[in-house]
Amino acid sequence: MDSDSSAADPFENESSVEIVPDSDESTESTPDSQNDKRSSRSRERQRYEWKREAQKKARNFGQTYVTSKGKVLAEKKFSANFECKCRKKCANNIQEALRKTLFKNFWDMGSFQTQNAYLCGLVQQTLPSNRRPRNSSRPPKQKINHYRFQVEGNSVIVCKKFFLNTLQISDGRLTRALNKVMLGKPAGSDDRGRRAPKNKTSVEQMNELLNHINSFPSYQSHYTRAHNPNRRYLAENLNLRTMYNLYLEHCLQENLRPVKEATYRRTFNNSFNLHFHKPSKDTCSKCDSWKVKLEASQNEQERATIKQQHELHLRKAEAARESLKRDKLKAQQEEGFYAFTFDLEKALPFPVISTSLAYYKRNMYVYNLGCHEMETDLGYMYVWNETIASRGSQEIGSCISKHLQTRASTCKHVVAYSDVCTGQNRNIKIVLFFMQLVSSEANEIDVIDHKFMVSGHSFLPNDSDYGSVETYARNKTIYVPEDWCNIITQCRRHKPFHLTKMFRKDFHSVELLEKAITRRTKNEDNQPVNWLKIQRIRVVKEKPYMVLYKETLSEDFPFAYINLKPKKGGRPSLLSNIPTTDLYSETRPVTAAKKGHVGPSSTAPNTNDTTPLMDIEEEEGTEH
Ligand SMILES: [Zn+2]
Ligand SMILES: [Zn+2]
Known part of the structure; x- marks a missing residue:
């Protein structure tokens, strides 16, 4: 039996090109964009969407299909009234209708493997009983194939021609299927496209x-x-x-x-x-999710609700910006009224060097809290790095306190604006810093308002301040935190930024204050307090231990009150008498991973608090 005729069979012809090398069925999955827990960057294979999969399916069902090279291959048609002209008189043994059923059943299997297994089951191979000597040009016959069909429980022997013609398959396909069984592989196994490529990466x-x-x-x-x-x-x-x-x-x-x-x-x-790119925090996640929901929804009622929510959200954002504009004007006109915005800049990495070694090193970061003064349009930047302090709410509170003590100590009324970043800005610790300020006799501040902008729509002036810093830093070599300080002070010629380096001693903790108060989850009207909805917080000198808040920026609504007075009886101590403590008593330890990468260890106690920014600076500086 020879298998040269396989070239005539379109099913076998392109098989090695058609099948993907690592076609692993288990990779199939349905898309799930809602909760993206992918472990790789690329999208998972959507095999069911592949054109090639559709082709393969059509081919296995004997339907017409187009090859990847654009060749149209006709569907498998039953060949009626076939005459094999052999001694067995095959056509007499199997009626035309039965032949047609055999043909149909074979192609309805729709699977290459199942079909091949079926074929192997129908062909019996035996050794020749007596070997006829042949001339030396041909090897002796190895085996004889017996072809049969199962008809109503009986097996009917037919000739090869009749067998192949009934099923409309090529000699080559049958030969390859049988050879696999000879090699001890499971009947119907499919090796096409499963061989490792010659140039496979070791x-x-x-x-x-x-x-x-x-x-x-x-x-x-x-x-x-x-x-x-x-x-x-x-x-x-x-x-x-x-x-x-x-x-x-x-x-x-x-x-x-x-x-x-x-x-x-x-x-x-x-x-x-x-x-590679850090996602921008300037896009509004709420707006994005509404947009997606709106596109997906067919329900008119639902769409109207979404639109309404979005409208309200945008109006809120607009109201916050309007409020900032008004307070800016007020700060310029009214004596004793101080307005400013604050925001933490994204962490600034160092070193930024253009040698290949630097890419493998874990960066360290400089933190910058900017306070933008509305009256003068000046930017005040409070800068430290991660070996000095972290960037939690108490670090931020310490910077703001320092800023207000130097810039607003003679003002009666202070208004602060910031994004709502609940972890950092809208929490009890920042409120306690403000309470401490209004209760202190060291300044004249009586009232502090803290208004929250809608994230993603805030357009705080700090954003453009940071833009100047980051643009100026582009393509600059940065070895040490001091380089960032220079960039900050040099990046603007008109109205340059005022830089204040923050040292360890500048960071305070409100721990004792937190212990002195009682946090209440209900306001004075016995309503639950939802911190996530708070838009404005006010602390007043005359009302110690009282937090005033609103869920709107509108002046028309009254404040609600949260009472922080301690539960235990008696007169509570004066807030101004409760001291803040140092946030860090020892040098901040650097994580082991970073230690190996940047500079010498800085876990030794910091004896010299006036060291600018960080201990490793001089040594790093002399190296380059
Ligand atoms: Zn025949
Ligand atoms: Zn939005």
């Missing part, structure tokens, strides 16, 4: 590649953590081309054979969930 090469990608420090983002916990971010100065070039450099040094850039990219996309 395990060693792949490990080297994975290690290289892993050697870059990556970070989790504060903004995407909730809905996409596996996503991590690489430093912003990296991109895939740079990474590949660094990889080539690495291979050259280590005398390794590098993979092609396409392989590097594919591995990066498929095996990692790494991204």
Whole structure:
């Protein structure tokens, strides 16, 4: 039996091209964009959407289909009234109607494997009983095939021609299916496209590649953590081309054979969930989600509700901006009225150096809390780095206190604006810092208002201040925190920023105040307090221990009151008599991972508080 005729069979002809090498059925999944827990950066395969899958299916069912090369292949048609002209008189043994059923049943299986298993079951192979000597040009016959069909419980022997013609398959397909059984493989197994390609990346090469990608420090983002916990971010100065070039450099040094850039990219996309750009916090997640919901919804009632909610949200944002505008005007006209906005800039990395070694190092960060004074349009920046302090609400509260003590100590009424970042800005600690300020005799502040902008729609003047800093820093080499300080002071010629370096002693804790008060979850009207809805907070000198708040910025609504007076009886101590303590008693330890990367250890107690910004500075500075 020869299998040369296989070329005539369209089913076999392109099989090696048609099937994907690693067609693993388990990768099929339905898209789930709602909660993105992907572990790799690339989208999962949506096999059911593939054109090729549809082609394959049509082919297995014997239907007409178009090959990947555009060739149209006709559907399998039953060949009626076939005459094999053999001695067995096959057509007499199997009626035409039965033949048709056999044909139909075969193609209705719709699976290449099942069909082949079926074929193998119908063909019996035996050794020849007596070997006829042949001339030397042909080898002796190895085996004889017996073809049969199962008809109503009986097996009917037919000739090969009749067998192939009834099922409309090629000699080649049958031969290959039978040969697999001869080799001990399961009947109907499908090897097409499953061989490892000759140029497959070796395990060693792949490990080297994975290690290289892993050697870059990556970070989790504060903004995407909730809905996409596996996503991590690489430093912003990296991109895939740079990474590949660094990889080539690495291979050259280590005398390794590098993979092609396409392989590097594919591995990066498929095996990692790494991204380059930090997501902007300026887009409003609420607006985004309403937009998606609106597009998906067909229900008129629902659509109207969504539109209404969105409208209200936008009006709120607009009202906040209007309020800021009014307070700016008021600050310029009224003596004793001080308005400012504050915001924490995104962390500023250092070192930023253009040598390849720097890419593998974990960055350290400089923090900058900006206070923008509305009356003068001046920016005041309070700067420290992560070896000095973290960036929690008490750090922020300390900066604001310092700012108000220096800039607003002679004002009666202070208005602060900020984004709602509940962790940092809208919480009890910031309120306690404000309470401390109004109760203090060291300044004249009687009232502090804190108004919250709608996140993503705030357009705080701080944003444009930070824009100046970040634009000026582009393409600059930054070794140490001091370099960021220079950038901040130099980046604006008109109205330059005022820079204040924050030292450890500048950060205070309101721990004792927190212990002195009683946090109540209900207001004075016995209504539950929802901090997430609060739009405005006010503390007043004459009303110690009392937090005034509104869920709107409108002046027309009255304040609600939260009483923080301690539960225990007797006269509560004067707030101004409760001291703040140092937030950090010792030097902030640097995490082990970072220690290995940047400078010498800074865990030794900081004996010299006047050291500018950080301990490692001088040593780093002399190196370069
Ligand atoms: Zn026949
Ligand atoms: Zn919005």
